[in-house]
Amino acid sequence: MSKDFQVVMLASGSKGNSALISTDSQRFLVDIGLSCRELVKRLHEAGASPKELEGVFITHEHIDHVKGLVTFAKNYDVPIYASEGTFRFLFNKYGKLERRNCRLTGPSMLCGDVRVDAFAIPHDAVQPQGYSFTWKSAGSKCTYITDTGFVTPLVNEAAKDSDVLVLEANHDVEMLKNGSYPYDLKQRILGTRGHLANVTAGQFLLTMPKLPKQVILAHLSQQNNTPKLAYETVKHILEQKGRLQETELIVAAQDHPVANEAVLMPRLY
Template sequence: MLNDFQIVMLASGSKGNAALISTAKQRFLVDIGISCRALTTRMKEIGVSVNELDGVFITHEHVDHVRGLATFLKNYQVPVYSSVLTWRAILAKDSSLVRQNCRLIDNNRLLCGDLEVQSFSIPHDAVDPHGYTFTSRSNGSKCTYLTDAGFVTDTIREAVAGSSALVLEANHDVEMLKNGPYPRHLKQRILSTLGHLSNDTAGHFLTELERLPEHIVLAHLSEHNNLPQLAQDTVQNILQDNNRLQETELFVAAQNRVVADSPLPAVLDLK
């Protein structure tokens, strides 16, 4: 399986999300859920300038995915893409948003250089939430970004199938959530079909795939209802029990530090 992508998680969790998806010639962000200052600082840590970005893709309008967007649009000329309904939801919250670099994904498909980017609907309590696939037009290598999903739909299965790299939500441990400090209504929201994927759900979903991605990054971990080692162990154990662990390499994203699925010098040598 070909994997031409590098994933660098600049931030991932309930307090903010931003991921850098790179190939040898292109760089894209998924979400700007941290401040623009934090974003630029973390990108500088890996030797990448914001001005090198070819685009930004927004999954949905929740603040942990768009916190730095308004400042970003004021300061940079990088195109920012989302669905029309998501843009409307974002603008409804901040009508002063600078709009000249806002772009719509027409018919859920966009050609960006050598990549075809496709959005796919996900079940979450936002207006029009989407995940994204980035597919090389030259060799078919595919990277998929999937977080903030209440359950795994057939649309999600189709989008993830054949991916060589995958960002996959492993938001919570069910028992930690049930016994944790959240109020009952919030626990019900997270566990609902419009909430978030658990560690167990993420692991069992992976066993359904005919081929596992070479690299899988577990993402959007809850600060209060999960632990990085627990998420990794749970998914690893499920894969091991199904004799699938040897097919992939697992990484766990973090809220306050950069996590890459391959050595960072690979990013520095891209251009």
């Protein structure tokens, strides 16, 4: 039987993001957008501990992705990976950030049985990137894409052949347009360096010749989206083309961990 990555979305949304991505024997973290204390608590809920992590991969410098990073880097001897631009910003802003474990990402890195590929994403940060994890002996792939204004050819290529895809479904376009955000912020979110809408996430999935076995909808806006709306919108788009049965849709949450193995954590969708 083929094996896939276990993914636990420890937290996902505009108030903080962190995901635990594991094989049978290796664990990785994407982003530390929770306080270090909250991160450790949620890792324990997921049956993991920070010391087990082989690496932390930072997507970009926005606070909802790095809130607990300084404390984490001080307390734990775990390599932290990010792009050069992201580190430059972080070192400037957080003089106290411990440098000894900081490592620049290459386009492709080998960590034991897992290859990690970094790819650029269009977002209003210095040098943001998404990550693909390939579990070599299992032949399985997991890709993490949030905070992306639109789907570039590079993002499209990275998502290809993923078995588990974490995909941003940030907002409902109508909710955002009619909501209380100031005009400038609305334009930023809707722009090409903003965030992916529910409908764009759904349409992107339709372009994939082979859908991932599981799609985890992530980084939902608290103001301009609901878990039900994100789920129903993407479900409807796939249903209309008769492709819903090709995949399992899961919705990540802000306040509690959600796993791609239902036995591990309770989930709403």
